[in-house]
Amino acid sequence: MTTATAPSATDLFARALRYENRADPYPHYAQMLRHPVARMDDGSWLISGYQEIRQLLHDPRSSADRLDPQNKAPKAARSLLLQDPPLHDQLRRVVTQEFIPRIMGMRDHLGELVARLLDAHTGTGPGQLNIVADLAYPLPVTVICELLGVPREDEPLFGSLARRLTRGLDPVDTQSEEELRELDEARGELINYLEGLITQRRTSPGDDLLSGLMFHPDPDQVMDPIQLRVTLGLLLIAGHExxxxxxxxxxxxxxxNPDVLARLRTDPDLATPLVEEVLRYDPPVQMSGRSALADIDIAGTTIPKGSRIRLMLAAGNRDANRFADPDLFVPDRRDNAHLGFGGGIHYCIGATLARAEAQIALAAIARRLQSPRLVTDPPPYRENAILRGPEHLVVAFERLTPDGAPAA
Ligand code: HEM
Known part of the structure; x- marks a missing residue:
């Protein structure tokens, strides 16, 4: 008789990252959850349990400065996402002050943008939409460019840079030499682009977020030129990808889940809890990382000082110790404190904006597309493992109704 040995944490992590598993990494996360805190062969730690991830997100000994040795950027030239207090808190305060007031009261504008994107495909008969290219990508891109003050004509250039750069977030060993070289090139192009934009704003400021950051009334809050560029890059990429x-x-x-679609059609308020459930069930950011500044005791194990920590947010969201029936999509799930936007001091700054965009877009899809169906299921996925999502999502429909027209 042979006994099958359970796959190691190293194997499970590799399987979750493998492109052939991109459409459904969840069975691999379920296996990881049998050992919510596990050491990998390279000495890093794989954390998949909900409580354990939360504990580490809130522990000041778990540092956000987790850059892999390949990245040569000096510490001061890294974004707030990778900074610890006190510099993190200082940068975050300035960004929040400029960002949050600009997104308040934006819902009507978001509704108009969604309507305009869908109107381009309105017709009397059957048709197809690529939800990614026709709606899901252009909506947040337009919004973040408007907010920050990136000229519309630069958008295609910036969009392709953002795409090339986000691949750089994936673990280095999943990328080819050529991809790594290409990444360095894209970093250089981004720096040039952002510096040009900043120089231009210096002589002609507007009322956009970039101008707000550059001309902050409190001189102590004005970012140095490198931080300004890095922050701008972070916001633009976060807004794109x-x-x-x-x-x-x-x-x-x-x-x-056609029953859920039908419910959303008649009850648009369902969009609010439904978007939270998407953030739990199939989160856009699958994982994050930290490093241990000291020995950290967690779940009966000690993560030694200096270790790299991989926080599997998408696995924690399916932890049966935290969520009832974690593999079920429950659009009105209560008690849904998911990890989709992280937690602790690095909790996503764009969460309110991202929620609003998704609620409005999904409600409009339910309202306006008659008899929608997926042309390919599963759809083709993008290469990225961390910022994971479909490359194309083609939906066929009987009719795309004009906004305001009664649903058939
Ligand atoms: C659905 C969309 C989004 C998701 C799922 C998401 C997810 C996340 C997550 C998980 C983190 C925490 C990372 C960590 O702790 O290591 C984070 C941080 C952050 N996000 Fe988002 N994000 C989204 C949209 C946005 C948008 C639209 C913006 C801004 C334009 C944004 C800006 C940021 C910033 C600046 C941080 C760093 C905060 C800090 O370090 O204090 N995000 N996001």
Whole structure:
């Protein structure tokens, strides 16, 4: 008789990252959850349990400065996402002050943008939409460019840079030499682009967020030129490469659960809890990382000082010790404190904006597309493992009704 040995944490992590498993990494996360805190062969730690992830997100000994040795950027030239207090808190305060007031009261504008994108496809008969290219990508991109003050004509250039750069977030060993070289090139192009934009704003400020950061009334709050560029890059990339997956993953969940789609059609308020459930069930950011500044005791184990920590947010969201029936999509789930936006001091700054965009987009899809169905299920996925989502999501429909027209 042979006894099958359970796969190691190293194997499970590799399987979860493998492209052939991109459409459904969840069975691999379920296996990880049998050992919520596990050491990998390279000495890093794989954390998949909900409580354990939360504990580490809130522990000041778990540092956000987790850059892999390949990245040569000096510490001061890293974004707030990778900084610890006190510099993190200082940078975050300035960004929040400029960002949050600009997104308040934006819902009507978001509704108009969604309507305009869908109107381009309104017709009398059957048709198809690529939800990614036609709605989920252009919506957040337009919004973040407007907010920050990136000229519309630069958008295609910036969009392709953002795409090339986000691949750089994935673990280095999943990328080829050529991809790594390409990444360095893209970093250089981004720096040039952002510096040009900053120089231009210096002589002609506007009322956008970039101008707000550059001309802050309190001189102590003005960022140095390098931090300004890095922060701008972070916001632009976050605005390009995350919400797209929330809208696409949400559309996928709706089309795979026609009863939920029908409910959303008659009850648009369902969009609020439904988007939270998408953030739990199929989160756009699958994992994050930290490093241990001291020995950290967790779940009966000690993570030694200096270790790299991998926080599997998407696995924690399916932890049966925290969520009832974790593999079920429950659009009105209560008690849904998911990890989709992280937690602790690095909790996502764009959460309110991303939620609003997704709620409005998904409600409009349910309202306006008659008899929508997926053309390919599962859809093709993007290469990225961390910022995970479909490359294309083609939906066929009987009719795309004009806004305001009664649903058949
Ligand atoms: C669905 C869309 C989004 C998701 C799922 C998401 C997810 C996350 C997560 C998980 C973190 C925490 C990372 C960590 O702790 O290591 C984070 C941080 C952050 N996000 Fe988002 N994000 C989204 C959209 C946005 C948008 C639209 C923006 C801004 C334009 C944004 C800006 C940021 C920033 C600046 C941080 C760093 C905060 C800090 O370090 O204090 N995000 N996001």
């Amino acid at each position: 995350t919400t797209v997956n929330l809208i696409a993953n949400g559309t996928l969940a709706l089309l795979r």
